[in-house]
Amino acid sequence: MSRPKLKLIPLGGLGEIGKNMMLLEYADDILVIDCGLMFPEEDMLGIDLVIPDLSYVVEKRDKIRGIVVTHGHEDHIGALPYLLPQINKVPIYSTKLTQGLIQVKLKERRIKEVADLKILEFGKEATLGKFKIELFPVCHSIPDAAGVIVTTPEGIVVHSGDFKVDYTPVNGNGTDLSRLAQLGAQGVLLLLSDSTYAELPGYTPSEQIVGASLENVIANAPGRVVVTTFSSLISRVQQVIDAAVKHERRVFIVGRSMSETVRMALDMGYLNAPEGILGRIDELKGMPNNRIVMVTTGSQGEPTSALVRMANRDHRHVHIQRGDTIVLSATPVPGNESLVNRTVDSLFKQGAQVMYDKLGQVHVHGHGSQEELKLLLNLVKPRFFVPIHGEYRHLSLHARLGEEIGIPAANIFVLEDGDVLELTAQQARINGKVGSGNVYVDGLSVGDSEGVVLRTRRMLSRDGIVVVIIAVNRQSGKLVGRPDIVTRGFVDTRESRDMMDESRELLAKTLDHGSGRIAEWGFINTKVKDTLEKFYYKKTKRRPMILPFMVKV
């Protein structure tokens, strides 16, 4: 019998931004790293969430020895509620804050009982079958983020998690370069490294730069300041609090999700606020405007967020006033640009001054740019390199960086979800493919929207639908009366009454031609579609979906 090989199987995050999930498999042991979701793209009409195809891992559920989660963002934890009920109860390792966020997520979905959550402190080891895992600190846009060191029978695998290098982080640790250098000296078999910002030359600036901008705004704003950011970006909230203390303003947290996160971060010690600096929303009244800073969500233009409600004069407590300064301390996630732009426009219309990424350095992102990626490659010096977390171009560009720092091209693998990379201490090659792809969550249903339903929605969204109802005598098979036509989303029915009448007339004539016993349904179906498609296209240059339906009476 041949010696088992180490297998690396990405189930998500390679070829896309989001739904990160990676498997390491050796003989009878599987280790799962992250289990995230992805928010739908614009053409995924009506879809709520996207998760990885879990069929492979569910099929091999008896081999799973454990799950390790690098940090608490949705694209790393969001699919856990869909995975856990389908597998055996296994330990789920993470840092403390990550565990807190997983707990919240599982509670929301009411599936707490299947989870065996364990905290793994940085530098400590846990054994999961043939694998040993250790977490090391990385700097990212959420506290307590980690990378993973996996000791396997074939060698050491380093998984970067999502990371950047910030020598002056606002809270918590920076990326542990020493530990990585130490591993590099020891010899690393395989590096898996974050490619999200592989397009950007140079270094990602430190959070401190943003701190300075925010302080500048808070110091000089003539009236109230509203800072919006992601609720998980706790270091940003810390910077607002620090600046508010310095410039004698009080801080008001507005909105449910921001309040919850802040409360949890305070309780767990990830956020420090001096006594009395945080105010309740009912204390706002009567305070001078230039003593107020509000912190809230809505930096992505989410329609239900506090900021968007304020912008639309729809918030219960806070109305935008002339003299307010609003800071969007975030970059729009691709796809959200127009929502964000509309929000900014509304704020300007209400007389506010608005600061956002194009106008000044009020945000830095959480991923390393090219020089940081090269630094990591350089320290870890892996034999093999697989870029992870990115669309294909990010992975390709990251691969090129690997070549530039001296890894042979043959040792770099640009994989896609489902590819199986087999490794020994000496060799690596792609061998096979497992089921992978997008599984759509649409209301309560998981997975069934992929094909027909989604394509149909796309068609419906273009030129609407025409339903043709043809009543047929059950015995004689003859047409009863004229066909009925109902449309939705095709034309303005008030204005197009004549055309619709004409099409009914035409249809009645067409169907009557085959008079006597009406022909079989397949034939009628085609006939109706052809006739109407041509007629409507000629009249309107539109191509609605045409849906003939026979009623037997």
Add this chain to the structure above:
Amino acid sequence: MSRPKLKLIPLGGLGEIGKNMMLLEYADDILVIDCGLMFPEEDMLGIDLVIPDLSYVVEKRDKIRGIVVTHGHEDHIGALPYLLPQINKVPIYSTKLTQGLIQVKLKERRIKEVADLKILEFGKEATLGKFKIELFPVCHSIPDAAGVIVTTPEGIVVHSGDFKVDYTPVNGNGTDLSRLAQLGAQGVLLLLSDSTYAELPGYTPSEQIVGASLENVIANAPGRVVVTTFSSLISRVQQVIDAAVKHERRVFIVGRSMSETVRMALDMGYLNAPEGILGRIDELKGMPNNRIVMVTTGSQGEPTSALVRMANRDHRHVHIQRGDTIVLSATPVPGNESLVNRTVDSLFKQGAQVMYDKLGQVHVHGHGSQEELKLLLNLVKPRFFVPIHGEYRHLSLHARLGEEIGIPAANIFVLEDGDVLELTAQQARINGKVGSGNVYVDGLSVGDSEGVVLRTRRMLSRDGIVVVIIAVNRQSGKLVGRPDIVTRGFVDTRESRDMMDESRELLAKTLDHGSGRIAEWGFINTKVKDTLEKFYYKKTKRRPMILPFMVKV
């Protein structure tokens, strides 16, 4: 009788990017400046184009003395085919290339006869009722672009067109700063100035920077080079030709729209190519790869463009090979980002190297940044200032720049489409509003999609449609058989057969309760909708559109 006032009435381009159109009205004379279209946003499902509301100008058609067009981009000329058939034949002034592009546009729409196209050379004057107009050169991303000087009975109005300041333009003239300074010294009543890039600090770099990058790529690429850009960006094509000459490559123009523009630009003298440098596509075969440059469209990821066909291995003549270098010499227009990203991903997968905006300076845009906007304001020194061409935030930021260079805030007007600004030599104020907004072009129909149809498409796109067909006896008014249910875009009908059956059963029962003579249609309609909405939401958490239909038999 009081002295007439000068009226400025923007019909498009203020509060949006696109469909630029401006009216100047004085007593019985109206001058129209530009008449453009806008491409639909993502939520305008099935809409082909958007044009300004023309009702005001059509109603006052007898007052129109002429139209002046600043340059040949779609957002400045694209609505002419919709306006011209609705008004009297009036002169349309423009520069030579702009005229050529208007001719092409009118020919496409078969409405050449209504246009009286006239060339107005820079510095020459034309009289249109009480207005005198003069064009001055501006630098923009198309040759022969102009701004307009309008002498009115109340003073001089300067309209910047779309402009940037480039001291080393690739072809044609730079922006005529001297003429503007001269006007400023003379005294300008009102400046209308392009706000598209009012968010960007600093100066827009010169086209020459791009020239250097392109030459660098063309000089060093190991194989073929494919440069994609907008077909109207003729200076970019010129730079490719120049670099190809220098580095002994031949240039192949690929794709219909790029070929047509290049031919026209060569004929009219806007593009210079030495004998023999341009090749026909059938000469490609047998040429060494490192002697080839192709120029084509597709920089926006347009599905039918040559580049996208190449990326998808779907082009008749050109297949991407390992060693090809593709340059996307353009920035994605907002809304096109994901199409562009997918194209870049495909190109990387085919083994090409891809250069695009994030990786290097392969494009500069055609609008002035903040320092250029301030330069213009500074030279023209207008009494009144109206920022034009931009969404609300661009206009607001541009207004702030106006204040910074010393124009009193009370003399700056952030207008929106339809606002009427009344001016005399001394005063200006907003007085009234005319009909304005988006008119949708959807197939052959113009305007009717605004309300119901578009909203319906949006609903259909979310959770699909359920059609319920209820057969009723014409005489007795009683239900005939069980209701029929057809769905599209709601659930996978194969997998949800049981649920659909159950809902039919439920409906039959519900309707039977009111047994005997079936109640009136309004009641049934509501009953059916309520019953199914609740049932389906419980079962699926989706809310399809429910469309009950009664067939009388």
